[in-house]
């Protein structure tokens with residue numbers, strides 16, 4: 001080869017190689033670029049992971065940007081502890097799904113004076129939400145619990161809830177921990193199509209009103225594969241809910257899995273469709289419970305199935321209480337007017353720490369209708385003494401299979 005040809009090849013090789021390299025890198029850069037455009041790291045908005053600086057404006061800034069993006073934008077909270085004042089993540093958003101990925105810990109302030117609203121963190125009017133990341137919401141409730149007078153007084157000032165979802169649709173909430181809320185851990189209110197799973201909720205047994213998850217006025221909410229240990233109900237299903245499912249939930253300590261309380265307020269909507277299955281309750285005051293107030297307005301609760309449930313040292317494993325009164329005394333002018341019907345208890349087994357393992361205390365004004373007890377095996381913790389079932393005002397009850405204690409319906 002002569003010199004000029006060699007030189008020409010050399011001169012062409014470089015740009016050619018560079019071109020090849022560009023071709024190879026282009027798709028990678030592109031993906032990176034689009035992802036980067038859609039990820040809003042709260043650190044870039046001024047969040048400081050020192051556990052003290054107020055990072056709420058940074059979270060809000062990242063949310064507001066993400067909320068205006070199409071596709072699947074993501075708010076990203078990296079590892080670290082961030083102090084966050086009360087905050088509303090408000091929609092509607094532009095994207096198909098907004099992701100909030102929390103790897104770190106969000107820590108609530110201790111000072112109650114900083115809370116003007118009902119809750120600490122709220123997700124509102126969002127269609128399409130994924131809240132996840134393995135991180136934690138730390139409500140720092142211990143300092144507030146002594147100020148809660150609600151367990152004693154009917155007209156009490158309630159403390160802030162940790163996380164509230166209001167008018168949220170098509171959401172998944174998974175792989176997160178809620179610790180030591182001041183009041184309830186989570187409220188799901190007027191939502192539909194909500195999936196919660198792999199949620200850990202933790203507060204001490206003696207912390208007042210630290211309910212795990214309360215659901216109200218919502219449709220198609222499913223909670224599964226979660227651990228809830230609190231000072232109040234693990235899950236409670238309030239008025240106006242339809243098609244709620246609770247499965248593979250480990251509950252305890254706490255007050256158990258409850259429907260209610262129902263009939264406290266005028267204008268409450270009916271409850272219909274609840275399936276609780278494959279749950280384990282450990283050391284709770286109640287297992288599966290339906291509670292309604294006396295002197296209540298008229299409403300109904302129907303089509304409940306409680307099945308495949310293990311009770312490990314539970315005080316009241318199966319209980320319907322239509323004289324619910326958490327205070328010293330309640331208005332008992334007339335009986336509860338909440339009509340309960342089609343309630344099935346199937347394959348419920350384990351140990352009761354009180355002698356009455358099955359208690360169906362229904363309203364004499366509107367008796368419970370179509371209650372089924374099938375394959376029940378509940379023993380009193382003192383094995384020499386048999387467990388008992390006690391019923392009042394149940395009509396159309398059926399029992400089948402082995403039912404221990406012997407059915408009272």
Ligand SMILES: *[C@@H]1O[C@H](CO)[C@@H](O)[C@H](O)[C@H]1NC(C)=O
Pocket residue numbers: 096127128169170192193
């Ligand atoms: C959310 O669910 C509703 C039905 O509850 C449906 O009409 C709507 O299209 C869903 N939105 C998305 C983004 O999937």
Ligand SMILES: *[C@@H]1O[C@H](CO)[C@@H](O)[C@H](O)[C@H]1NC(C)=O
Pocket residue numbers: 219220242243273
């Ligand atoms: C609830 O579930 C039942 C039975 O699966 C279904 O027929 C009904 O349409 C559902 N209702 C709502 C509001 O999702």
Ligand SMILES: *[C@@H]1O[C@H](CO)[C@@H](O)[C@H](O)[C@H]1NC(C)=O
Pocket residue numbers: 277278307308
């Ligand atoms: C409960 O879980 C077991 C084992 O995972 C499964 O075989 C069973 O079908 C479940 N029961 C219900 C009602 O889903």
